[in-house]
Amino acid sequence: xxxxxxxxxxxxxxxxxxxxxxxxxxxxxxxxxxxxxxxxxxxxxxxxxxxxxxxxxxxxxxxxxxxxxxxxxxxxxxxxxxxxxxxxxxxxxxxxxxxxxxxxxxxxxxxxxxxxxxxxxxxxxxxxxxxxxxxxxxxxxxxxxxxxxxxxxxxxxxxxxxxxxxxxxxxxxxxxxxxxxxxxxxxxxxxxxxxxxxxxxxxxxxxxxxxxxxxxxxxxxxxxxxxxxxxxxxxxxxxxxxxxxxxxxxxxxxxxxxxxxxxxxxxxxxxxxxxxxxxxxxxxxxxxxxxxxxxxxxxxxxxxxxxxxxxxxxxxxxxxxxxxxxxxxxxxxxxxxxxxxxxxxxxxxxxxxxxxxxxxxxxxxxxxxxxxxxxxxxxxxxxxxxxxxxxxxxxxxxxxxxxxxxxxxxxxxxxxxxxxxxxxxxxxxxxxxxxxxxxxxxxxxxxxxxxxxxxxxxxxxxxxxxxxxxxxxxxxxxxxxxxxxxxxxxxxxxxxxxxxxxxxxxxxxxxxxxxxxxxxxxxxxxxxxxxxxxxxxxxxxxxxxxxxxxxxxxxxxxxxxxxxxxxxxxxxxxxxxxxxxxxxxxxxxxxxxxxxxxxxxxxxxxxxxxx
Amino acid sequence: xxxxxxxxxxxxxxxxxxxxxxxxxxxxxxxxxxxxxxxxxxxxxxxxxxxxxxxxxxxxxxxxxxxxxxxxxxxxxxxxxxxxxxxxxxxxxxxxxxxxxxxxxxxxxxxxxxxxxxxxxxxxxxxxxxxxxxxxxxxxxxxxxxxxxxxxxxxxxxxxxxxxxxxxxxxxxxxxxxxxxxxxxxxxxxxxxxxxxxxxxxxxxxxxxxxxxxxxxxxxxxxxxxxxxxxxxxxxxxxxxxxxxxxxxxxxxxxxxxxxxxxxxxxxxxxxxxxxxxxxxxxxxxxxxxxxxxxxxxxxxxxxxxxxxxxxxxxxxxxxxxxxxxxxxxxxxxxxxxxxxxxxxxxxxxxxxx
Numbered sequence: 012x013x014x015x016x017x018x019x020x021x022x023x024x025x026x027x028x029x030x031x032x033x034x035x036x037x038x039x040x041x042x043x044x045x046x047x048x049x050x051x052x053x054x055x056x057x058x059x060x061x062x063x064x065x066x067x068x069x070x071x072x073x074x075x076x077x078x079x080x081x082x083x084x085x086x087x088x089x090x091x092x093x094x095x096x097x098x099x100x101x102x103x104x105x106x107x108x109x110x111x112x113x114x115x116x117x118x119x120x121x122x123x124x125x126x127x128x129x130x131x132x133x134x135x136x137x138x139x140x141x142x143x144x145x146x147x148x149x150x151x152x153x154x155x156x157x158x159x160x161x162x163x164x165x166x167x168x169x170x171x172x173x174x175x176x177x178x179x180x181x182x183x184x185x186x187x188x189x190x191x192x193x194x195x196x197x198x199x200x201x202x203x204x205x206x207x208x209x210x211x212x213x214x215x216x217x218x219x220x221x222x223x224x225x226x227x228x229x230x231x232x233x234x235x236x237x238x239x240x241x242x243x244x245x246x247x248x249x250x251x252x253x254x255x256x257x258x259x260x261x262x263x264x265x266x267x268x269x270x271x272x273x274x275x276x277x278x279x280x281x282x283x284x285x286x287x288x289x290x291x292x293x294x295x296x297x298x299x300x301x302x303x304x305x306x307x308x309x310x311x312x313x314x315x316x317x318x319x320x321x322x323x324x325x326x327x328x329x330x331x332x333x334x335x336x337x338x339x340x341x342x343x344x345x346x347x348x349x350x351x352x353x354x355x356x357x358x359x360x361x362x363x364x365x366x367x368x369x370x371x372x373x374x375x376x377x378x379x380x381x382x383x384x385x386x387x388x389x390x391x392x393x394x395x396x397x398x399x400x401x402x403x404x405x406x407x408x409x410x411x412x413x414x415x416x417x418x419x420x421x422x423x424x425x426x427x428x429x430x431x432x433x434x435x436x437x438x439x440x441x442x443x444x445x446x447x448x449x450x451x452x453x454x455x456x457x458x459x460x461x462x463x464x465x466x467x468x469x470x471x472x473x474x475x476x477x478x479x480x481x482x483x484x485x486x487x488x489x490x491x492x493x494x495x496x497x498x499x500x501x502x503x504x505x506x507x508x509x510x511x512x513x514x515x516x517x518x519x520x521x522x523x524x525x526x527x528x529x530x531x532x533x534x535x536x537x538x539x540x541x542x543x544x545x546x547x548x549x550x551x552x553x554x555x556x557x558x559x560x561x562x563x564x565x566x567x568x569x570x571x572x573x574x575x576x577x578x579x580x581x582x583x584x585x586x587x588x589x590x591x592x593x594x595x596x597x598x599x600x601x602x603x604x605x606x607x608x609x610x611x612x613x614x615x616x617x618x619x620x621x622x
Numbered sequence: 623x624x625x626x627x628x629x630x631x632x633x634x635x636x637x638x639x640x641x642x643x644x645x646x647x648x649x650x651x652x653x654x655x656x657x658x659x660x661x662x663x664x665x666x667x668x669x670x671x672x673x674x675x676x677x678x679x680x681x682x683x684x685x686x687x688x689x690x691x692x693x694x695x696x697x698x699x700x701x702x703x704x705x706x707x708x709x710x711x712x713x714x715x716x717x718x719x720x721x722x723x724x725x726x727x728x729x730x731x732x733x734x735x736x737x738x739x740x741x742x743x744x745x746x747x748x749x750x751x752x753x754x755x756x757x758x759x760x761x762x763x764x765x766x767x768x769x770x771x772x773x774x775x776x777x778x779x780x781x782x783x784x785x786x787x788x789x790x791x792x793x794x795x796x797x798x799x800x801x802x803x804x805x806x807x808x809x810x811x812x813x814x815x816x817x818x819x820x821x822x823x824x825x826x827x828x829x830x831x832x833x834x835x836x837x838x839x840x841x842x843x844x845x846x847x848x849x850x851x852x853x854x855x856x857x858x859x860x861x862x863x864x865x866x867x868x869x870x871x872x873x874x875x876x877x878x879x880x881x882x883x884x885x886x887x888x889x890x891x892x893x894x895x896x897x898x899x900x901x902x903x904x905x906x907x908x909x910x911x912x913x914x915x916x917x918x919x920x921x922x923x924x925x926x927x928x929x930x931x932x933x934x935x936x937x938x939x940x941x942x943x944x945x946x947x948x949x950x951x952x953x954x955x956x957x958x959x960x961x962x963x964x965x966x967x968x969x970x971x972x973x974x975x976x
Contacts, residue, residue, distance in 0.1 A: 086630050522662045523657045527627075531635070
């Protein structure tokens with residue numbers, strides 16, 4: 012293999028930080044976890060805020076792609092990933108508000124003369140607003156609802172995301188002088204373009220819930236609801252109760268939110284009916300657990316057949332029992348078991364079988380091309396610019412239903428594009444990420460980070476009493492970690508951002524690092540192809556998603572090969588190295604945001620210099 | 623500040639044929655200097671015992687005094703251990719061996735512990751052909767007392783402060799050959815590819831198996847002029863061919879390359895294969911040739927490594943003495959104290975001889 016180029020490839024060390032790499036917004040997770048362990052909640056919050064804009068919201072609702080990626084989950088034994096998401100909430104819970112205000116970006120009173128329209132007040136548009144407001148842009152935010160937040164307000168129930176948390180983080184952005192046009196449904200993009208905006212960002216999400224066209228659908232219409240619309244009506248208090256017997260159709264997170272909301276509005280016998288087997292449901296495992304804990308029944312392998320209505324009102328639903336059959340590993344078919352249909356009596360049905368982006372308000376002659384199959388706009392995946400150069404998309408409106416953190420990541424990139432577009436620069440011309448390496452050595456066996464690691468089970472977030480949460484839909488279920496638990500959970504982090512850096516010309520090939528490495532990551536051996544090397548390292552490197560770190564040839568013509576897979580970042584290689592050929596250095600990777608941004612908190616550099 | 627070894631090991635570390643994983647052969651974390659050759663030897667021993675599927679509780683580690691003699695704490699944590707008086711490990715090992723011949727005896731010593739204070743014990747253990755694997759972790763200096771030259775420090779080589787060693791060096795391999803040791807090898811802590819087969823052969827050999835292991839002292843004897851530094855050894859080593867150890871239970875696949883190969887079968891059916899690489903290679907059963915080879919290369923400033931001599935002919939101590947092959951702890955009181963009548967018989971037989 013060729014020597015690993017860590018100098019010119021910013022992604023090599025980035026990839027070693029599994030959590031940060033998996034995060035669409037590339038939040039520097041280990042750094043904020045260390046700040047939490049140090050009790051520096053405000054700094055942890057601002058580090059998050061800089062990269063993901065909604066730490067308090069995401070600390071409760073994020074899809075957490077970081078957690079399945081967490082190296083801790085790959086370790087020996089019953090180890091589970093670090094509770095990254097809930098630690099983020101800790102930063103939000105214990106931050107000092109007065110210090111936050113002081114660190115928010117300065118908004119210039121003299122504007123730069125460019126005005127941008129943002130359609131939809133969800134996470135994508137709000138991110139664009141936050142990135143552009145400090146540069147002097149005038150921002151006009153449009154939304155059909157009376158308040159900002161988009162799906163975070165309309166679709167996520169208050170018992171998962173309290174309104175106060177949502178309001179706080181939305182208001183940080185609105186307070187940057189954003190001109191809001193709430194209760195204003197944009198009916199025509201053509202009309203909006205006539206206003207003369209310099210650019211328009213569309214972050215309208217995927218607001219259209221799918222329906223089920225089955226027999227009886229029309230007759231039972233008054234008691235059959237589209238899940239996302241129903242959740243919005245509950246959020247804005249247009250709906251306050253539901254029948255005792257409720258059937259929820261669908262197996263995703265919306266279905267989980269629907270059933271748990273129904274439980275709080277008076278539902279007693281609530282059944283979630285899903286076509287797929289339990290393990291294959293789209294809902295996050297923790298959402299399923301929480302639903303089950305609230306006495307909700309999940310019926311799997313049931314395919315809806317018919318709404319049964321008598322005397323013009325909904326009485327029940329019938330289902331066909333099915334079995335999942337696999338032609339190929341990833342190709343599932345649902346085959347009827349040919350048994351008699353199952354009838355489930357019910358007062359209300361909530362349909363949560365998916366949702367789509369919808370653009371009935373975008374005229375097709377404006378130069379915005381749409382993909383025929385997906386009905387989504389054709390956009391550049393790096394710049395989020397549509398085929399009409401003035402129009403940018405982001406979030407679910409750009410790519411179909413994803414999640415909040417993806418919308419935020421899109422927003423950051425779209426903001427760069429809009430800025431470049433408005434300044435007359437090439438939109439596709441973008442700066443590389445900001446990276447740095449910071450020494451961690453303080454003395455013999457002493458590092459700036461806590462390198463000692465021990466087996467420890469993941470800490471469970473305590474919940475509010477069941478009686479309390481069942482009677483008020485606004486009472487938050489999760490109480491969050493207290494400071495002690497947060498510290499203990501933070502200590503489970505392996506600090507994967509502190510990299511093992513190898514310097515060939517210092518190595519005397521004493522094997523000390525190879526001998527001490529507890530997980531046998533390091534091997535000194537004759538070079539070969541990647542496949543060959545993976546098979547003959549001290550421990551086989553079978554996880555091909557993790558890279559091999561290969562040195563240039565050493566004096567004996569052998570090479571150092573390190574399998575990154577289960578490196579504990581324990582620093583023993585560096586502690587055992589007599590010549591400091593190994594060193595532990597923190598890799599700082601910041602996604603490049605809009606240029607000339609004043610508020611990127613230079614936390615890491617500044618604070619380490621102080622400490 | 624950590625001297626902390628994490629509890630995590632590789633999640634897919636496979637067990638050996640005895641059902642043990644690598645961790646079952648490890649010891650506590652080493653307190654030797656970072657980069658010490660001795661730690662590499664410890665790691666090589668862990669790997670050797672793991673690969674040979676040795677039962678850890680069937681091993682007795684014995685050592686004397688010195689950096690080298692500390693190392694038994696750093697490997698085979700589930701084995702028996704005895705840290706003897708300086709240079710007196712061979713006596714303790716002899717006693718232990720006579721009391722229980724069924725354990726695998728591993729003596730770990732250093733150049734001071736063997737070539738100075740323990741020289742008398744060392745030569746007699748060889749002479750008696752005690753069944754033990756005897757390792758010398760040889761760094762040519764007294765690392766524990768700040769690097770004074772030891773008896774194996776090379777003649778005319780300077781120490782870290784530039785002082786020249788004016789005394790003749792003891793060549794332990796040459797001495798062992800001279801004394802008739804049946805298994806003589808020299809390894810280098812920085813070359814496990816060679817060292818591990820040497821250790822496997824030694825641990826399988828029945829009788830006194832001696833392995834002199836060059837093990838640089840990074841703190842006091844790894845300087846630019848040292849003749850026991852990583853760089854010097856690598857630059858001056860003459861390897862006696864490539865070694866392969868094939869345990870008794872494994873099928874023997876001899877490589878097809880047209881190279882001179884010599885096979886020595888060990889007592890338990892395992893084999894050592896030596897693939898010759900040079901023109902002046904010697905026969906493994908010829909101790910005189912090995913001595914000459916060593917001598918010639920010392921004179922030309924080279925360091926010979928590899929298996930120098932392997933000869934399965936001699937009787938080990940128990941066979942010579944005709945002592946009990948059953949461990950004392952397995953014998954009953956009746957067998958250990960057979961009574962006056964038996965004593966009389968023994969005395970009588972002795973008086974007949976006289």
